[in-house]
Amino acid sequence: MAAGPADAAQRGYYVYGLIGPDVPPLADVRGVDGASPVFVVEQDGVGAIVSEVPLDEFGEGALQQKLEELPWVEEKVRTHESVLERVAQDAAVLPLRFGTIYRSLDRLRSLLAERRSGLVSALEQLRGRREWGVKCLVEKTRLAEAVEGSDAQAAELAEDAKTKPPGSAYFARKKLERYVDERVDAMAARLAARAHERLAAVADQAVREDGAALKGAYLVHEAREEDFRRILREVGAEGEPVGLRFELTGPWPPYSFVESTTE
Amino acid sequence: MTTTELPAERSITLVELVDRLLDKGVVVSGDITIAVADIDLIHLGLRALLSSVETMERNP
Numbered sequence: 001m002a003a004g005p006a007d008a009a010q011r012g013y014y015v016y017g018l019i020g021p022d023v024p025p026l027a028d029v030r031g032v033d034g035a036s037p038v039f040v041v042e043q044d045g046v047g048a049i050v051s052e053v054p055l056d057e058f059g060e061g062a063l064q065q066k067l068e069e070l071p072w073v074e075e076k077v078r079t080h081e082s083v084l085e086r087v088a089q090d091a092a093v094l095p096l097r098f099g100t101i102y103r104s105l106d107r108l109r110s111l112l113a114e115r116r117s118g119l120v121s122a123l124e125q126l127r128g129r130r131e132w133g134v135k136c137l138v139e140k141t142r143l144a145e146a147v148e149g150s151d152a153q154a155a156e157l158a159e160d161a162k163t164k165p166p167g168s169a170y171f172a173r174k175k176l177e178r179y180v181d182e183r184v185d186a187m188a189a190r191l192a193a194r195a196h197e198r199l200a201a202v203a204d205q206a207v208r209e210d211g212a213a214l215k216g217a218y219l220v221h222e223a224r225e226e227d228f229r230r231i232l233r234e235v236g237a238e239g240e241p242v243g244l245r246f247e248l249t250g251p252w253p254p255y256s257f258v259e260s261t262t263e
Numbered sequence: 264m265t266t267t268e269l270p271a272e273r274s275i276t277l278v279e280l281v282d283r284l285l286d287k288g289v290v291v292s293g294d295i296t297i298a299v300a301d302i303d304l305i306h307l308g309l310r311a312l313l314s315s316v317e318t319m320e321r322n323p
Contacts, residue, residue, distance in 0.1 A: 012294070012295060015291075015293065017289075018289070055295075058295065059295065060295050063295065063297065064297070064301065067297070067305050068305075068308075070309070070312060073281075073309065074277055077277075077280050077281060077284045077285075078277075078280065080284055081280055081284065094289050095283075095284075095287075095288045095289065096288050096289045096290075096291065097284065097285070097287070097288035097289065097290050097296075097302070098284040098285050098288070098297075099295075099296060099297045099302070100290075100291055100293040100295075100296050101293050101294060101295035101296070102293055102294050102295075103294040103295070104294075107294060111291060111292070115291075133279055249276070249279050252283060255283035255284070255287040255288045256283065256287050258287070258288060258289045259289065
């Protein structure tokens with residue numbers, strides 16, 4: 001439906017995520033419209049975390065427009081996230097992608113009933129686990145210094161660049177730059193891959209985005225969070241002298257570990 | 264990196280948030296959802312915008 005005056009009075013139901021039969025306390029939690037209470041719609045042992053939204057803001061046409069306004073997006077995604085974080089304190093939760101709205105609770109209930117078995121098993125696999133994000137930032141000049149200081153071939157080229165006559169020295173310097181660049185990229189990729197492997201070893205599931213520097217997500221059981229942090233400290237300590245910095249975010253609702261497609 | 268230098272875990276950057284909420288999470292057939300093609304574009308647009316903001320913050 002297009003946004004228009006007719007939408008103004010109409011309400012829809014924004015869905016944040018799905019949970020099992022245990023309903024967490026949500027008494028003082030407000031939804032993405034900034035005012036409406038967040039509540040749970042339960043059907044056959046599966047619950048949806050929901051709040052009412054006005055369709056003049058969240059209707060099809062309006063939503064499309066609002067998504068082009070960064071301050072609006074920031075406020076709404078932060079609220080979506082904080083609602084789920086609140087729920088995740090007490091229950092395993094399947095986070096929904098931003099912007100899923102139903103016109104009636106009956107439609108939502110029938111969805112929960114239809115997909116019940118898949119949802120129940122997905123929730124079971126997530127129980128007691130949280131998502132953590134790790135990003136590796138590479139300070140290339142520092143890593144280059146480390147390579148130059150520890151690599152025999154680089155040392156030889158550096159020596160040539162210093163001692164040879166001007167013409168040869170120039171070529172040695174160029175060769176050194178290229179060589180160090182390659183070594184830096186290879187070393188960053190190798191260290192990041194190794195860090196990912198070690199972190200993934202204590203996670204139930206792990207994913208990483210393509211690219212040399214690490215951007216990974218890890219689904220870690222609460223019982224192994226201490227191990228995960230210890231490993232992160234270790235890879236951080238190993239990476240620090242050569243210009244690698246590891247950043248941790250989380251805990252997140254398990255966005256990166258839920259089926260992203262509808263059946 | 265020592266324990267005290269661990270980055271503040273709760274200081275969630277908007278980039279991380281947008282990467283998860285607009286690109287991941289369960290997709291269900293709501294009555295109103297953002298079409299996949301549209302959400303990809305929105306996500307990329309926000310990413311580009313936020314990356315430039317982030318770069319500016321890191322290199323003042």
